[in-house]
Amino acid sequence: MIQYALKCSNGHGFDSWFQSADAYDKLAKAGMVTCTQCGCTSVEKAVMTPRLSSARSTQAPAPRAEAAPSKAEIERVLKELRAKVEANSDYVGRDFAREARKIHLGEAPERPIYGEARAEEAKALIEDGVPVAPLPFVPSRKTN
Template identity: 40%
Template sequence: MITFNLHCESDHEFEGWFSSGADFDRQFENGLVECPMCGSRNIDKALMAPAVTKSREAQSQQPVALDTEKREMMRKLREMVKAVREKAEDVGERFPEEARKIHHGETEARGIIGKASGEEARALVDEGIEITPLPEFPEDLS
């Protein structure tokens, strides 16, 4: 897991957690990274000191300490994401097409998850179709 300090064009500062730098790049390119305060997608990484570890073994021996409140928040977030995934139909690459069909009443209303490019996601939002990205946790990627 990697944390980036981010800021938007309105100078709101916030953290973003990603499974890797490439994951941030993918989400950013797909228009999925936005300011939690104003919704802007004009996001930049803030300067931050790099985290340096000696080796994979040393890294696994360095526990991350979260305070009780943040640990509980992460537990709840993981539970919510798991529940959404379990109760939604995975339509894969057909996500934009299926979201439009549901929005226009051409097929049954139901929860769906899948994949959409940044351009496709922006087009759906521009059409008034409510979508949101789901976070991926390291254990989701194995």
Template identity: 40%
Template sequence: MIRYSLVCDAGHGFDGWFRSSGDFDAQAGGGLLSCPSCGSAKIGKALMAPSVRLKGAAEPAGTPAREELPASAPDMSFTNDREQKLRGMLRELRAHMTKNSEDVGEKFPEIARKMHAEEIERRTVHGKATAEEAKALVEEGVAIQPLPTFPDEMN
């Protein structure tokens, strides 16, 4: 795991843990990161002091390895206004869809199958399904669509 010191465009600092620098880049590039203080999606890596080990000093047990960036590493480009507007539109879409549908929770795959097979009355529902359950529903011809999710909703 890699710990990065992150900062939003409003100057709020916080830490983030990632499997790799590529994982950070993918999440940041996909608009999946947001500031826990203000919700801003304009997140970049803050400058970090390199970890310097003194001769003979041992690394404390349980300290994860850190990936340090070279001093010349370019700053991550923040999401632009167009991406911010798109995220806002997706949040509005999600709010509209959840307001106008029934939350069936963990029973979503079962209820979706029953509606598809016309065993129960069709209605607009939303709920939870694992990736495997969602894949199986699609393979069975059940029309489903994931709701947009954002990092602050996953914590």
């Protein structure tokens, strides 16, 4: 796991964890890394300060004081995120794990997808190095 300090084109800064540097690169290229404040997909790595501990001080740095977003703001951002995911990704339903693995192995064309997977399927994908991330909403089931 690797943590990156990120910044969107609107100037919002936030931190996020990724399975690996390659996983970040693939998700960013697919437009799946979004700002936690505005949902913008134009996100890049920000300059990070190294975490150093000194022999004299073992105290953790004081946490940054940030105002918690309101429930309405959270709902707005989640709604925007959902709209972007649905507009820019293929819904593969319950075949998500199988399709993600095929894309990872080069057996299917690379494209952003979303869908549903059981916890054990998602865990197996992560263990096999397939870059996946949980969505903070339940996908709408699309029917033909």
